[in-house]
Amino acid sequence: MTMATGQSTKKRKAAAKPGNESAKRTKTTLRKNSSGSAAHQRTASAQEANAPAPADAHTLQHVIEQFLYAQAESLDGKRWQDYINLFTDEGHYWMPAAPEQTTGEGVPSIFYEDKNLMQVRMRRVQHPDAWSQRPLWGTNHLVSNVIVESENGKKDELVVRSRFHMMEFRRETSRHFGGSYVHHLVHTPDGFRIRLQRVDMVNAQGPFEYVLQIWV
Amino acid sequence: MLQQRPDVRRAVEADRVHKSVYTDPAIFDLEMERIFERVWIYCGHESQVRKPGDYYTLQIGRQPMIMVRGAEGEVNVLYNRCPHRGTMLVGDRQGSTGEFFRCSYHAWTFHTDGKLKNIPMMESGYEGTRWTRENPDCNVKRAARVENYRGFVFASLAADGPTLQEYLGPAKIAFDDMCDRAPAGEVEIVPNCFRVIQNSNWKIFLENQLDALHPSVTHQSTGRAAHEVELDIAKKTGHAPLSYHMLSAFATVTIDQWDNFQTLNYPHGHCILTGYMGLRPQDRDTLDYERVLAKAYGKQRKEEILSTNIHHVLLYPGLSVQSPLQQLRAVRPLGVDKTLTEIWHFRLKGAPEPIYRRALAYYNLVNSPSTMINADDLENFWKCQQGLTADGGEWVSFHRHYGHDIARDGMVETAPGMGTSEAPMRNQMKAWAEFMDKA
Ligand SMILES: [Fe+2]
DSSP states (O other): OOOOHHHHHHHHHHHSOTTOHHHHHHHHHHHHTHHHHHHHHHHTSHHHHTSOOHHHHHHHHHHHHHHHHHHHHHHHTTOHHHHHHTEEEEEEEEEESSTTOOOSTTSOEEEEEOHHHHHHHHHHHHSTTOGGGOSOEEEEEEEEEEEEEEOTTOTTEEEEEEEEEEEEEETTEEEEEEEEEEEEEEEETTEEEEEEEEEEETTTTSOEESOOOSOO | OOOOOOOOGGGBOSSEEETHHHHOHHHHHHHIIIIITTSOEEEEEGGGSOSTTEEEEEEETTEEEEEEEOTTSOEEEEESOOTTTOOOSOOSSEEEOTTEEEOTTTOOEEETTSOEEEOTTHHHHHTTSSOOTTOGGGSOOBOSEEEEETTEEEEESSSSSOOHHHHHGGGGHHHHHHHHTSTTSOEEEEEEEEEEEESSOHHHHHHHHTOTTSHHHHTHHHHHHHHHHHHHHHHHHSOOOHHHHHHHHHHHSOTTGGGGSOEEEOGGGOEEEEOOSOOOOOSHHHHHHHHHHHHHHOHHHHHHHHTOOEEEEEETTTEEEEGGGTEEEEEEEEETTEEEEEEEEEEETTOOHHHHHHHHHHHHHHHSTTOSSHHHHHHHHHHHHHHHTSSSOSEEEOOTTTTTOEEETTEEEOOTTOTTOSHHHHHHHHHHHHHHHOO
16 A cells, blocks of 8 residues: 555644644644554565564554544544544444454444544534434543554454443533443555444443434 | 321313322322222233243232243233242342242242242141141232233233223224234334333323424424434435434424424323324335235235334333334323332334344334433423422313314314324323212
8 A cells, every 4th residue: 555644744734623732632643653554564564464563553543542532532532523533435434232243243332433423413413403412411421541452354444342431411410331342444645534433332231311412 | 097098089170280280199009009909901922931931020000010922821920929928939130930939938839820839848838727738828919900912911800891902992003003014913022121211100101102393392402413413424425324313303303393393192091193203214224125015915914014103002001112113102100299110122124234224223222221202201291290289280281272173973083283182191180080080
């Protein structure tokens, strides 16, 4: 795969919303590490993936962490379109109904949404008559324990595991959700994009007090 | 001291109901005693417990119960309570107990029909006491009555009363409609249950199930959003998946159109809301399915089955069945202002995969914990519950189209063009008052 690193950084920069402090910060870091992105393309071949040079591994780790943080920030900042834009055109956001599930196809899921369904969800929460959206409502995501796992047999795909904690405050009540993310990331001319994000919440099996209005 | 019993007779009038019915904990206790712990309550589907020893726990009224497959293949419903010291016999929501239950406290064991199997050192420990094998108190108590209709298991904790089929009456069409749509004539459970808690009285949920007036108001935002995207997709690819229509129907069916549908109200509070989604498109998947169905039943019967015009059926007091999409919601009241719904999906045995996928999309979109539909329902339910505690008024109004409903053959149907009649609420509260009046 060939990709002009400079160009991808520029595009990423353009995608970031102006005026958002955290987005700016991410952007800067990504630019600083644009060489890391190139380094990763070298490791993307199957033989090299098992033993990347230490410096490259660190840079890749850093770039990916910044990507995950930026994604979490778009949720907490309620920048839904930015969030959707992080997925590939065929990308899916998937929250399994049970931990043993291996695919979202043909099984019950808490979420199994492509970009079209994500559009529905976004437009719904933006609609002035989404009654349940009216109260004061906010979330706080922490993402950690980021492990760049493998090339997953697919040349262009990177599998990244992480842990998250999300605290939500709505009306008078706080709720907590914790669990793991698995991101299947692909390189695009615009930077990393998500082919599949799997979200396993530790407390997904319990009864839900109220619902999940938006992606976790 | 005798406890003061609430006077429920004065709480219900033909066209209005006193707010205390939703907010008074004493009335809630009486409901558990006189309704939930007497009438037929849905336990689960027999395919949830396939092998002997498989069990599933549930709540009937205030009673923790176990539905378990017995050694002879029968489905038993037992109180989840060891007769020794009262310990729950199983603590997990579901699982397999093997050949017998073994209490985790003192290792008493019981057969899956509830009969005592063994007490460690029974001979030496209980000699001369009245705790003998012949004493029926040694067994795990069974639900007074258990019946199965087309695979759906119900229990009644009262020894007397109508049979299940007598109780359900014409509303049992919920299960016939669901099972008949399967070429094999039966359904099986999809092994997942979504559970959502509503911070409101259980009756508010039941009333909403048949409230044809609310969707275009409550679900405006989701219906509109889905419709916009549906049109976008159609523009790009020619046609959008049916799942978008399932959501957009909440907004595209406008408030005045809802009067064209109908509710059919039956004794004991049951009710049928007729269909509006138009789930019989002429695409390839549907036509394939229709061919399989015709092969199983013959053309004429197939036509009868598919033209059954049901949106969903309410089986009072605790079950809402959406038969054309093979899903149901079981209502488990937890308190006067707290209600658990257990939401299940079923697979039509013998039907092609795309038909299952279509219903699954509805299960995921409308009934999962990320539902874009119930999010706004639950918000309204909670607001109702809060508002009803206020002293701003004494009564809840069920006057819509009152006096216009058509009563015949022991049932009440809404008049033509009056589908948004609050007849289902009036019918439910009439049944409620009858149940509650029986000491
Ligand atoms: Fe609704």
